[in-house]
Amino acid sequence: MNKVLEYFNKLNNTEEVFKKEIVVCGWQKIFKQTMISSITPYLFESLDIKEHIAKEKNENRDLRIKPKVYITVHDTGDTGAKHTAKFWSDTVYKEMWVDTKEPYKASFQYVVGNDGIYHNIPDNEVAYHAGDTTQYDYTLYNTGVKVSDKFELGISEDSFYTINGEKTTVPAPMFEKEVDGKVIKRVCTVDDINDQGICMAVDDEYFYLGETYFNKTYEKIANRGGNNNSIGIETCVNEGTNVWLSFMRCAKLVAKLLDENDLEIYDIKQHHFFSGKNCPQTLRVNNLWEYFLHLVEVEKDILEFVKEGYQIKLIPHSEYLEPNGVLTKLPKCVKGIEYTIETTKDDVVESYKYVKLV
Ligand SMILES: [Zn+2]
The missing domain is CATH 3.40.80.10 (Peptidoglycan recognition protein-like)
Structure with missing residues (x-):
């Protein structure tokens, strides 16, 4: 079995077919x-x-x-x-x-x-x-905080990012909202950060943070770039x-x-x-x-x-399985779905037949 067929063998043994x-x-x-x-x-x-x-x-x-x-x-x-x-x-x-x-x-x-x-x-x-x-490019700022295994982001009371409790040199944006013509401003907390977090990078010595801003429409701290x-x-x-x-x-x-x-x-x-x-x-x-x-x-x-030059093709042996690997439906009870994967490289054709219980 070549390395491509082996890779698919591993997928066949470890990946679950699921319905959701x-x-x-x-x-x-x-x-x-x-x-x-x-x-x-x-x-x-x-x-x-x-x-x-x-x-x-x-x-x-x-x-x-x-x-x-x-x-x-x-x-x-x-x-x-x-x-x-x-x-x-x-x-x-x-x-x-x-x-x-x-x-x-x-x-x-x-x-x-x-x-x-x-x-x-x-x-x-x-x-x-x-x-x-489109006015801001992806930019990294040196936080002045030495790199460590732990990274816990916070925001200080005076609106700077903190890392592992230590204040960085990078200011955090302020929360801003207009209510009845009046602008409400306050220091953000970590709960105001979008749920994918903010851009962070490291070199050998320091933590770096990306350029952030407060998005007034969604009321979240978000990233530029x-x-x-x-x-x-x-x-x-x-x-x-x-x-x-x-x-x-x-x-x-x-x-x-x-x-x-x-x-x-x-x-x-x-x-x-x-x-x-x-x-x-x-x-x-x-x-x-x-x-x-x-x-x-x-x-x-x-x-x-x-x-590397491999051409990879799936040959389905089940009415439920399309040549692109999509399953149109799942059988009512547990059943083995059979398929062959064929690889071609430098005119050498190899194939292996797999069975997947679904
Ligand atoms: Zn979108």
């Missing part, structure tokens, strides 16, 4: 869908990216080139059946909602749906999706599609972008990290974020095999 009732959230409606986790966390299809780059005069194309340090994952929060990836790509391209003709004032690098993947803004350019404005320094991906959650397939496809795209931009799993952020918005809402409310990151890890591992 998920709630798909969007502004038109909220609907339930049964998610089935696929035969392995790997999606057996190649990335088919349709280039549909906005024209240079497009108001939602910024044209500034910035280094990319994050990947930002969104969902469209748009459950309308006709609001496919193509719909969203056309909406960015034409700067208006293509159904209502209302002006559209946002953009993102990619949109992923059951109908494919569209590329709208070049990866190295700024796009308008993260809600943190979303619009300028991340590649934004929208994932479609439109009714009538297999929403989980769109997230699996998104994970595959994220793995490729990590590889191309020399980024790691911890560089994948939710839109929430940059604004406090509940996005990607469907992953968040169904507690699927960690599993989504796991999909990216598996895709990243297998991408290494693909880069």
